[in-house]
Amino acid sequence: xxxxxxxxxxxxxxxxxxxxxxxxxxxxxxxxxxxxxxxxxxxxxxxxxxxxxxxxxxxxxxxxxxxxxxxxxxxxxxxxxxxxxxxxxxxxxxxxxxxxxxxxxxxxxxxxxxxxxxxxxxxxxxxxxxxxxxxxxxxxxxxxxxxxxxxxxxxxxxxxxxxxxxxxxxxxxxxxxxxxxxxxxxxxxxxxxxxxxxxxxxxxxxxxxxxxxxxxxxxxxxxxxxxxxxxxxxxxxxxxxxxxxxxxxxxxxxxxxxxxxxxxxxxxxxxxxxxxxxxxxxxxxxxxxxxxxxxxxxxxxxxxxxxxxxxxxxxxxxxxxxxxxxxxxxxxxxxxxxxxx
Amino acid sequence: xxxxxxxxxxxxxxxxxxxxxxxxxxxxxxxxxxxxxxxxxxxxxxxxxxxxxxxxxxxxxxxxxxxxxxxxxxxxxxxxxxxxxxxxxxxxxxxxxxxxxxxxxxxxxxxxxxxxxxxxxxxxxxxxxxxxxxxxxxxxxxxxxxxxxxxxxxxxxxxxxxxxxxxxxxxxxxxxxxxxxxxxxxxxxxxxxxxxxxxxxxxxxxxxxxxxxxxxxxxxxxxxxxxxxxxxxxxxxxxxxxxxxxxxxxxxxxxxxxxxxxxxxxxxxxxxxx
Numbered sequence: 261x262x263x264x265x266x267x268x269x270x271x272x273x274x275x276x277x278x279x280x281x282x283x284x285x286x287x288x289x290x291x292x293x294x295x296x297x298x299x300x301x302x303x304x305x306x307x308x309x310x311x312x313x314x315x316x317x318x319x320x321x322x323x324x325x326x327x328x329x330x331x332x333x334x335x336x337x338x339x340x341x342x343x344x345x346x347x348x349x350x351x352x353x354x355x356x357x358x359x360x361x362x363x364x365x366x367x368x369x370x371x372x373x374x375x376x377x378x379x380x381x382x383x384x385x386x387x388x389x390x391x392x393x394x395x396x397x398x399x400x401x402x403x404x405x406x407x408x409x410x411x412x413x414x415x416x417x418x419x420x421x422x423x424x425x426x427x428x429x430x431x432x433x434x435x436x437x438x439x440x441x442x443x444x445x446x447x448x449x450x451x452x453x454x455x456x457x458x459x460x461x462x463x464x465x466x467x468x469x470x471x472x473x474x475x476x477x478x479x480x481x482x483x484x485x486x487x488x489x490x491x492x493x494x495x496x497x498x499x500x501x502x503x504x505x506x507x508x509x510x511x512x513x514x515x516x517x518x519x520x521x522x523x524x525x526x527x528x529x530x531x532x533x534x535x536x537x538x539x540x541x542x543x544x545x546x547x548x549x550x551x552x553x554x555x556x557x558x559x560x561x562x563x564x565x566x567x568x569x570x571x572x573x574x575x576x577x578x579x580x581x582x583x584x585x586x587x588x589x590x591x592x593x594x595x596x597x598x599x600x601x
Numbered sequence: 602x603x604x605x606x607x608x609x610x611x612x613x614x615x616x617x618x619x620x621x622x623x624x625x626x627x628x629x630x631x632x633x634x635x636x637x638x639x640x641x642x643x644x645x646x647x648x649x650x651x652x653x654x655x656x657x658x659x660x661x662x663x664x665x666x667x668x669x670x671x672x673x674x675x676x677x678x679x680x681x682x683x684x685x686x687x688x689x690x691x692x693x694x695x696x697x698x699x700x701x702x703x704x705x706x707x708x709x710x711x712x713x714x715x716x717x718x719x720x721x722x723x724x725x726x727x728x729x730x731x732x733x734x735x736x737x738x739x740x741x742x743x744x745x746x747x748x749x750x751x752x753x754x755x756x757x758x759x760x761x762x763x764x765x766x767x768x769x770x771x772x773x774x775x776x777x778x779x780x781x782x783x784x785x786x787x788x789x790x791x792x793x794x795x796x797x798x799x800x801x802x803x804x805x806x807x808x809x810x811x812x813x814x815x816x817x818x819x820x821x822x823x824x825x826x827x828x829x830x831x832x833x834x835x836x837x838x839x840x841x842x843x844x845x846x847x848x849x850x851x852x853x854x855x856x857x858x859x860x861x862x863x864x865x866x867x868x869x870x871x872x873x874x875x
Contacts, residue, residue: 383675482712486776489670490783491702492729500729504716 315581318574324564325571333571337538339553341561346568348575350536354453354547355576358528359521361457361542366465366521367514373465374472379498390473397466405527408459413450413531416458420449420543435544451533453542456549459527464517471516475509476502508594515587519580525551550576619647619817620686620703620786622667627681628845629662629671636662638845639681642836644787649809649818651828651854654838655874659846660821663838664789667819668704669697685786702730705780709792711772713779715765719756722764722775723747726783742782749815750778751808770801777808781816788812790820794827806831825870829858837866 289297325333329346336347377389420435421444427433437448479502487497503510528549534556535546554569561569622644629637637659644650652660665671666679669690682689690700713722723743727734734742743760747753752774756767767775773793780788790809794802809818809831822828828835835858836851850857850866861867868874 480712482708482710483714485670485673485706485708486712486714486779487725487729488673489668489701489706489708490726490729490780491698491700492726493698496729500714500725 315574315577318570318577321567322571322574324567328564329568333568338536339548339557341565346565348550348553348572350538351548351550351553351572352575353538353540355522355549355551357453357540357542357547358456358460358524358532358549359518361454362460362464362521362524363514363518365458365461366468366517369461370465370468370472370513370517371510373469374476375498375502377469377473378476379494379502393466393469396462397470399463401463401524401526402530404459404463405530407462408455408527408531412458413455416455417446417449420452420454421446424449424543432540433543434541448545449543451531451545453532453547456528456531456547457542459531460521460524463524463527464520467520468513468517471509471513472506475506475513479505508591512587512591512594515583515590519583519587522549522580522583523551523576524549525555528552529555618786619813619815621646621684622704622787622817622819623684624663624667625682625684627663627666627683628679629659629666630676630678631674632676635845636840637666637679638847640838640846640848642848642851644817644819645834646817647814648834649813649820649832650834650836651832652819652821652836652838653823653825653828654840654846654869656823658838658840660838661791663846664706664791664819664821667787667789668701668706670701670706698730702726702783703785704787704789705783705785706789706791707773707776707780707793710796711769711776713764713767713772713775715763717764718761719764719767719775720760723778723782726779730783732783746778746782747775749781749808749812750774751804751811752778768801770797770804773797773801773805774808777805781812785816787817787819790818792821792823795823802827825858825872829854837861837863837869839865839869 325346329336333347334352335349336345337350338345338347339351340346373389373393377386381389421439423433424435425439428435428439435448437445483501483505484497487501488494492500529552532548532552533546534548534552536548537546550572554573557565557569624640624642624644627637627640628635640659640663642650642663652664654660662671667683671677671679683691685700685703688695690704714725717725720743721728723746724734724739726732727739727742744753744757747756752771755771756762756775764772764775773796777788777793794805797805806827809820812818820828820831832854834852835854837849837857838846839849840846850861850863857866858870861870
């Protein structure tokens with residue numbers, strides 16, 4: 261016999277709010293984990309704080325310059341402290357000229373070296389090449405500067421002359437001298453952005469090659485075998501599987517090299533002859549870069565000029581920060597940077 | 602090098618020229634470690650031959666020797682002959698790329714090219730082997746290959762989507778379509794269903810059944826029921842402890858499963874080990 265319970269005797273209906281929701285679980289980290297967490301987090305924050313402090317310091321030091329010269333600081337090309345005419349437009353252009361020259365030499369070399377090392381080299385050659393490239397990165401900048409000045413410049417002048425003679429119809433390759441004179445003016449081709457770019461290229465090449473090489477070697481074996489099993493040649497497989505996979509690393513590595521090339525100092529100082537014309541002619545004598553300007557003028561600067569130099573450094577800092585951030589974002593979003601299965 | 606698609610097609614538009622594969626006295630090493638001992642096997646044209654046996658007995662190694670993928674491993678070596686329609690594919694006169702085009706392979710883990718669209722994935726083999734086809738022929742080929750692989754109805758409206766945006770079973774059928782697009786004579790399948798759910802497995806087995814009249818198929822499988830379902834010929838591999846793999850028994854599938862001659866075969870097909 262069933263018994264019907266009175267309404268107040270039946271078990272209460274569940275509260276609507278206490279239906280099925282996740283419960284909070286205490287992570288209950290052991291002490292060691294908590295300590296490590298704390299230390300790691302503080303160090304990370306410290307890095308951010310230092311970076312921010314540098315930016316704030318440079319920005320603070322730039323205030324007098326902006327107050328004095330205003331926006332004209334970016335449009336003025338001449339740097340004449342005795343006339344109180346200071347501007348970094350030509351200096352910024354020169355910085356980019358040297359970096360562009362360096363990248364156009366370094367990128368093809370780094371790319372082909374990375375492809376060779378990761379895809380074609382036998383194991384012994386591979387380890388030898390990897391060590392050599394890392395050694396290249398360890399060579400001090402000033403040695404590259406001396407190499408560029410004493411070894412490369414005498415020969416590169418002739419290369420520049422050849423380019424001017426045969427490609428001089430393009431404004432990029434022009435030099436304000438007559439290339440076809442029987443004794444052409446060698447000094448007009450020396451101390452140029454081109455020669456500085458060669459030295460800087462050697463400095464950024466190892467980093468770009470290392471990033472690209474690591475990225476290529478991570479291309480998944482399954483896809484490689486799929487391409488080969490279809491009847492592909494090795495180069496076809498590299499072109500279809502490895503290079504698309506490594507696109508993020510190629511771009512990221514190149515942009516990191518760009519950031520380094522923009523800031524390279526001592527090699528550029530040793531090679532170039534300072535000039536403040538607005539021009540985009542890397543073969544011609546005379547250029548200036550922000551870091552070379554600071555290195556060259558720091559010793560004799562008055563406080564006003566010091567502020568101007570620091571402002572130039574601040575601009576370079578911001579530009580490099582943007583480029584490196586973009587590079588990191590591109591690499592992280594790509595297959596080669598993110599974790600793949 | 603340009604080549605038009607094979608004109609030897611029957612009225613349904615599908616070519617029907619499976620090749621005969623014969624392995625003679627195949628031995629294989631990885632470094633000094635011998636993994637196959639004088640294995641010989643005939644794989645007749647337009648039939649499905651299943652290679653069965655416990656793990657680690659050299660079935661996959663044997664399969665990869667059949668289309669010259671074994672030599673991709675640095676320490677790999679081999680001896681013996683593999684005859685495709687009578688010609689040894691390891692002869693110095695034969696180009697590896699041509700051999701791999703005629704003997705295709707589908708892998709255990711589906712590996713479509715994620716950076717390419719579905720349509721480009723199907724025609725990737727053409728691009729990689731330098732076969733030129735006109736635009737209209739290319740579309741017809743894509744439809745034909747995807748239909749043969751049993752995938753056309755599911756993806757015909759999304760051919761432009763990237764190759765990675767499919768389920769596991771669909772990806773595997775895409776890989777089958779990709780392999781079929783270059784019109785191989787033989788298709789090697791290395792445990793193609795072991796990473797798939799039962800529904801996808803069933804679809805792939807239907808595909809195998811449909812294409813076996815045009816392509817010779819050699820399939821490595823751990824799944825004995827699958828071997829009994831799809832194959833007409835079977836070869837039972839075994840590597841007793843410390844010894845290289847050998848074929849214990851080979852023959853018609855019905856005979857291997859119904860009336861095996863060797864007691865080891867009988868033990869394996871009845872599930873007593875493996």
